[in-house]
Amino acid sequence: MIGRRRRAVYQGEGRILVPFSGALDPTALRAALRIARAEEATLVPAYLLVVPLQYDEDSPRTDHVAVALPLLEAVELEAARRGVPVDARIEKGRSLTHALRRLWEVEAFDRIVASSSSFTAKELAWLLTNAPAETIVLRPASAVAASL
C-alpha cells in the first residue's frame, strides 16, 4: 500500500489570521491554507467568543469552548495535511469586533482571511476599515450560503 507523501511543515514566518465564530466556512479555510502554504506563513485560526454583558468578562464560557475546541483541532488536522504550521487562538470580547481588536492589539498578522458567513455586513465593514493587515473577505461556500 502506498502511503500519502508527508509534506514537510516549514517554520512559518508570516501569520495569517482566520477569525470565525460558531462555524468555520471551508472556503475561507481552504483559501487561507493556500495562501499560508504559498507564503510559508503560519495559520492562526481564531475562534471569537462573545461574552454577553450580563456575565463577568472573565467568566468561563464552557458551552462555547466545547464548540471551539473540536473546530480548532479539525483546522489543525487539515493544516497538518497540507504542511502548514498552526498557532490556534480563542479570543473573547463583548462582541466579535471587540474580540478581534483585542487579538490584533497583542499580536501582529500579515493577512486576515474572513468569511462573510461569520460576520454581519456591519462587522465586515468595520473589519475592512480597522484591520491592521491586508484583509480578504470571502463569500461562503455554496452549501453554507444556501443554509444562510
Add this chain to the structure above:
Amino acid sequence: MRGHYRILLGMAPGVGKTYRMLQEGRAAHAEGRDVVVGYLEPHDRSETAALAEELERVPHLRAAYGGLELDEMDVDAVLRRAPELALIDELAHTNLPEARNEKRWQDIEEILAAGSDVVSTVNIQHLESLNDAIFELTEVRVRETFPDSVLEHADEVVLVDLTPEALQARIRAGKVYPRDRIEAALLNFFRADRLSGLRELALREVAEDVESRRLSVVLDPLSAQAVAERVLALVTPEPRSQRILRRAWRSAQRLGAPLDALWVRRPGHEPDEEELIQLAALRRLATILGAHFLEDEGDLVSSVKRVVAERGSTYVLVGTPDESRRREILRGSLVSALVRELPGVDIRVVANRAERAVGT
C-alpha cells in the same frame, strides 16, 4: 425523609421566641405550606395568642397530675395529622410520667422522623452542659434540661435576641408576667447582670454552633478533594502548548476536575518577544477555559513535583518531548523523570494528532 429542624434559642423567657415561632408559622402558611401548632405553651400573652389564631392547632391532651389539670402535646395526634410543618413550643419540657417519652424533645424526634418539619423554642438555661454555669449565674438549679446533641443535630439554631434592658422593659409593661409577679421577677432571675450573663451564654452558644457548621462545610470539600481529580498541564511559550492546554481542558471536563497550567522558566531565562506573545496567548486561553495559570522558575521536574504536591494534582499532561535521542541518553527522558518523581500521579503525553494524520 427526616424533617427539617429549626430551633429558636433565647436567653430567658419573654424574649419573643414563641412569638417568632408563630410569625414563622404564619409566613409558611401564607406561602401555602401545611402548618399546624403542635403545642403552644399557655403563657396568657395576648399578642402571642392573637398570632396563633390563624393557625390550625392540634388539640392538647388534658391530663390530671398532682391534683392539677395539665396540658400536654398529643404526639400521636400530631403524627396522625402529619403536617408539613409543626410548631412546638418549649422543647426542654418534661412530660408527665405516663407519657411515651420522658421529654418533649424526644417527641419532636418522632415527629421529625415521620417527615414533618419542626420549629421549636428553648431557653439557654435548659442546656445540659451549661447547668452548672447557669446555677452560678442565677443561683437557680434548672431541673428541666436537654442534651447538647439536640442543638448539634438541629438543622438550624437561631438566636432570638433582646437586650437585658429591653427585656426588663417588656416585663415592667406586663407583657411577660402578670402584674403580681413583675417585681419578684426583676429582683431575681431577670436582674440586669444575670440577663447579661445569660445573653452572653446564648450568643456564645449560637456563635459556636455557627462556627462548627462553617467548619464542617469547609472540611467537607477538603475531604472531597482528597479523592477528587485535579489536572495540571505543563506548557511552554510555543504554539503547541495551546493544543496541550485545550486537550487538558477536555480531560478536566470529563473528570469534573479543576485545571492548572504551569510554565516553568529555566533559571535566568528571559522570554523573547515571540515567547511573550505566546505566554500572553496562553494566559488568555487559560482565562477563557477557567484554568489557573501558574509560573515558576527552576528545574522543571522539581517545580512540577512541588506544584503537584501543593495543588493536589492527580493528572499531569505534557506535550511530546522534542528532546533528541542523544540528550535523552545523556540527561534522561522528561517523561521518565516525571513518572519516577510523581508516584500516584497519572502522566499523559499529549501527542499532535495532526502528525498521526499526515504520517499515515
